[in-house]
Amino acid sequence: MEKCLGCLSCYFACAVEHSLTKNPYTAFREVPKPLPRTRVIPVQKYNVPMRCMHCEKPPCVDVCPTEALIKAPEGPVLLQEPLCIGCKGCILACPYGAISLDLARKIIVKCDLCADRIRKGLLPACVEACPTKALSYGKVEDVLLERRKAKAEEIIRGVTGFVSSSIIMYSTTSHG
Amino acid sequence: MSVTPIRKPEEKSIDKAVQAMIRRAEELGIETVFHRYEKMQPQCGFGLLGLCCWFCIMGPCRIDPFGLGPSRGICGANADTMVARRVLFHIANGCAAHVEHGFHVFETLKEAVKHAREGKEFPYRITDEKKLREFAKKLGVPDAETRPVIEVSEEVVKRLEEDFNRTAEEPLTVLKAYSISSRRRVWERLGVVSRSMWREIVEAMHRIHVGVDADYRNLLLHGIRTALADCYAMLVATQLQDALFGTPKPVETYANLGVLKVDEVNIVVHGHNPLLSMKVAEMARSEEMLKFARSVGAMGINVVGVCCTGNEVLMRLGIPPAANFLQQEFVLATGAVEAAVADYQCVMPALSEIARCFHTKLITTMPATKIPGAIHIEWRPEKADEVAKEIIRTAVENFPRRVKERVFIPDVKSKVIAGFSVEAILSALGGTLTPLIDAIKRGDIRGVVGIVGCNNPKVPHDRGHVELAKELIANDVLVVGTGCWAIAAAKAGLMTIEAQALAGNKLRKVLEALKIPPCLHMGSCVDNSRILVLLNLVAEALGVDIPDLPVFGSAPEFMSSKAVSIGTWFVAQGVNVHLGVVPPVLGSEAVTKLLTEDLEKLIGARFVVEPDPKKAAEIMLEHIDRKRRALGLPT
Numbered sequence: 140m141e142k143c144l145g146c147l148s149c150y151f152a153c154a155v156e157h158s159l160t161k162n163p164y165t166a167f168r169e170v171p172k173p174l175p176r177t178r179v180i181p182v183q184k185y186n187v188p189m190r191c192m193h194c195e196k197p198p199c200v201d202v203c204p205t206e207a208l209i210k211a212p213e214g215p216v217l218l219q220e221p222l223c224i225g226c227k228g229c230i231l232a233c234p235y236g237a238i239s240l241d242l243a244r245k246i247i248v249k250c251d252l253c254a255d256r257i258r259k260g261l262l263p264a265c266v267e268a269c270p271t272k273a274l275s276y277g278k279v280e281d282v283l284l285e286r287r288k289a290k291a292e293e294i295i296r297g298v299t300g301f302v303s304s305s306i307i308m309y310s311t312t313s314h315g
Numbered sequence: 316m317s318v319t320p321i322r323k324p325e326e327k328s329i330d331k332a333v334q335a336m337i338r339r340a341e342e343l344g345i346e347t348v349f350h351r352y353e354k355m356q357p358q359c360g361f362g363l364l365g366l367c368c369w370f371c372i373m374g375p376c377r378i379d380p381f382g383l384g385p386s387r388g389i390c391g392a393n394a395d396t397m398v399a400r401r402v403l404f405h406i407a408n409g410c411a412a413h414v415e416h417g418f419h420v421f422e423t424l425k426e427a428v429k430h431a432r433e434g435k436e437f438p439y440r441i442t443d444e445k446k447l448r449e450f451a452k453k454l455g456v457p458d459a460e461t462r463p464v465i466e467v468s469e470e471v472v473k474r475l476e477e478d479f480n481r482t483a484e485e486p487l488t489v490l491k492a493y494s495i496s497s498r499r500r501v502w503e504r505l506g507v508v509s510r511s512m513w514r515e516i517v518e519a520m521h522r523i524h525v526g527v528d529a530d531y532r533n534l535l536l537h538g539i540r541t542a543l544a545d546c547y548a549m550l551v552a553t554q555l556q557d558a559l560f561g562t563p564k565p566v567e568t569y570a571n572l573g574v575l576k577v578d579e580v581n582i583v584v585h586g587h588n589p590l591l592s593m594k595v596a597e598m599a600r601s602e603e604m605l606k607f608a609r610s611v612g613a614m615g616i617n618v619v620g621v622c623c624t625g626n627e628v629l630m631r632l633g634i635p636p637a638a639n640f641l642q643q644e645f646v647l648a649t650g651a652v653e654a655a656v657a658d659y660q661c662v663m664p665a666l667s668e669i670a671r672c673f674h675t676k677l678i679t680t681m682p683a684t685k686i687p688g689a690i691h692i693e694w695r696p697e698k699a700d701e702v703a704k705e706i707i708r709t710a711v712e713n714f715p716r717r718v719k720e721r722v723f724i725p726d727v728k729s730k731v732i733a734g735f736s737v738e739a740i741l742s743a744l745g746g747t748l749t750p751l752i753d754a755i756k757r758g759d760i761r762g763v764v765g766i767v768g769c770n771n772p773k774v775p776h777d778r779g780h781v782e783l784a785k786e787l788i789a790n791d792v793l794v795v796g797t798g799c800w801a802i803a804a805a806k807a808g809l810m811t812i813e814a815q816a817l818a819g820n821k822l823r824k825v826l827e828a829l830k831i832p833p834c835l836h837m838g839s840c841v842d843n844s845r846i847l848v849l850l851n852l853v854a855e856a857l858g859v860d861i862p863d864l865p866v867f868g869s870a871p872e873f874m875s876s877k878a879v880s881i882g883t884w885f886v887a888q889g890v891n892v893h894l895g896v897v898p899p900v901l902g903s904e905a906v907t908k909l910l911t912e913d914l915e916k917l918i919g920a921r922f923v924v925e926p927d928p929k930k931a932a933e934i935m936l937e938h939i940d941r942k943r944r945a946l947g948l949p950t
Contacts, residue, residue, distance in 0.1 A: 151381075152357055154381045155360065163357070163363050163364070166381075172381050172382050174381070174383075267357065268357050
């Protein structure tokens with residue numbers, strides 16, 4: 140969160156990725172204009188990139204009367220556009236406010252985790268565009284492992300820097 | 316340091332030396348412009364469209380082109396204002412670079428004249444009296460051909476001083492001297508005649524300040540006025556450089572990294588101003604310095620050029636150009652350079668890091684250009700000889716520290732004939748313009764295209780430059796140009812007599828008769844003024860305005876603010892200008908339309924954006940043929 144500078148590169152890249160021309164020089168001239176699926180919301184001193192969390196038990200999928208929204212086996216919550224009737228039930232149901240309405244096409248619009256890019260082995264457009272790496276993409280376990288490693292390193296640095304070595308001995312024996 | 320390798324170097328540059336050096340740099344863990352460009356992707360979309368503004372501290376502001384966010388900045392500036400302010404900023408920035416360059420040359424010449432008058436020694440003197448007299452005559456100095464040269468020089472200094480310092484609402488003297496009357500009438504009608512060198516830049520900076528000019532048309536009109544000041548500052552630089560160092564004549568040498576030598580002290584001159592590079596190049600040939608070089612085990616001293624100061628010493632001394640803009644880091648990455656001497660403009664700060672990987676000394680020389688990690692040996696006109704000597708001594712002393720095992724010089728170089736000043740072109744034509752005019756009239760020369768400008772990693776290095784030139788000469792269009800294009804064309808072998816074979820049948824006959832290459836090297840980027848002088852001559856000879864001529868300008872790989880300014884003044888002079896890189900203006904439909912359509916009605920020419928060199932050539936040929944038909948010439 141502290142890495143996000145609020146530059147809106149994710150927002151811009153998202154709109155370009157979901158355009159017909161996929162070109163930053165031409166996307167905004169398309170009719171209708173392509174819609175970004177992500178927003179950056181400033182709260183206190185932080186900027187918070189907000190988009191679909193791809194819930195494990197997605198309320199939007201539960202309320203969708205036409206089964207337009209599905210939880211794909213690989214993880215993302217996806218919209219099957221031809222089935223959407225624009226009833227806005229999912230918009231009400233989403234606790235993150237991550238679904239919006241495309242008035243031009245009379246359907247809802249939400250993050251698809253750049254499913255097309257992922258299949259090609261690319262990162263989601265917002266992640267690739269993020270200049271400070273505030274956004275990252277990966278399996279939950281991998282992300283957690285990275286976080287655990289970073290925290291572990293922090294603990295050891297703290298321990299070796301400020302605390303007597305006997306505590307390390309204690310912690311080693313208790314786990315080993 | 317580990318560097319993520321470039322996937323396909325051949326997609327980054329058409330130059331074999333660069334392709335090889337990308338891999339060599341990666342082996343050594345050296346990051347170059349191509350690697351940094353990849354890391355920077357994707358670049359900020361707002362910036363690419365010109366829709367961000369940081370000219371005041373209420374900002375930064377951004378306009379959302381997708382229509383969900385703000386459509387105006389905090390001050391209320393809309394997309395048109397924002398984009399136009401940025402264009403004007405680039406023009407003023409480019410103009411400032413050339414005005415300061417021109418001013419340094421002027422200041423040096425002024426001191427040289429003063430010292431000559433007092434009978435005192437000075438490192439610089441007027442070596443090309445003929446050129447000075449011609450310039451003086453154009454500026455309206457009475458009896459410029461007959462009076463003593465010192466008096467004529469003083470008159471020139473006086474007139475130029477007025478142009479730099481004018482406070483009255485009067486046009487620049489150089490502008491009046493070097494513009495055709497039909498052009499001046501157009502500029503007067505639009506109110507864009509430039510007054511003094513500095514003043515237009517000051518007014519430009521004022522207009523882009525918060526709460527001043529909000530009308531995109533008004534902003535861009537001043538852009539034209541500022542660009543015209545740039546144009547004539549460049550002209551002053553060229554004329555005075557010729558007066559000090561000689562007007563270029565055809566010279567033959569080689570171009571590309573292969574000109575570096577394994578057994579000699581290699582000194583690179585890099586930047587734009589010839590004031591120091593000429594001294595270094597001359598001094599390196601002195602017996603004293605050669606003896607010193609031999610004493611440390613070197614076979615000699617090899618001065619090579621990078622960017623436009625390289626073009627300056629190439630044109631006058633036949634110093635081989637080693638690289639253009641995007642290639643500069645690779646010169647140092649050969650590990651064979653004892654000293655890289657920089658004056659100013661287009662000198663990448665990255666050079667300092669690369670120099671640190673080797674024994675190479677990076678030497679900055681100008682008060683306005685210092686780079687952390689470089690040695691600073693400051694140039695002043697009065698001590699130019701000592702500075703040049705100190706630089707060469709530093710390089711020679713550094714030679715024994717070169718690590719032979721780390722030297723990697725790609726064996727790539729091409730022959731080049733350079734030095735086509737307007738005077739040299741006239742001389743090749745037998746002293747008059749008539750053979751050129753006749754060839755244009757007959758259609759043996761279908762048209763003339765000037766290709767100029769930088770390199771830009773947004774497009775493959777040298778590809779636009781070389782492919783466009785090849786396409787044009789194959790279609791009987793004579794190509795002239797300057798700057799990093801000229802170095803690209805030289806490296807591609809397009810500036811040789813053999814390259815006549817690449818020309819169309821009609822053009823080839825003309826080239827064979829005149830014994831000139833199909834692509835003419837007219838000098839450094841300030842020497843774009845030479846192209847203007849030639850354009851004026853051709854327009855006058857045909858008795859038409861410049862927009863009527865079968866000509867086109869192009870900057871296929873432009874990158875710098877200077878190029879924005881140069882492109883703008885070529886348009887103001889009535890020449891359509893092609894850009895091979897999309898400029899940051901698309902965020903405003905109104906500005907885009909003005910630059911690419913409406914300017915034609917206002918001033919006789921416009922910008923054309925086309926990244927594909929083949930398509931760009933088609934656009935140019937179509938325009939050339941249309942102009943030929945309008946003049947009643949065969950197509």
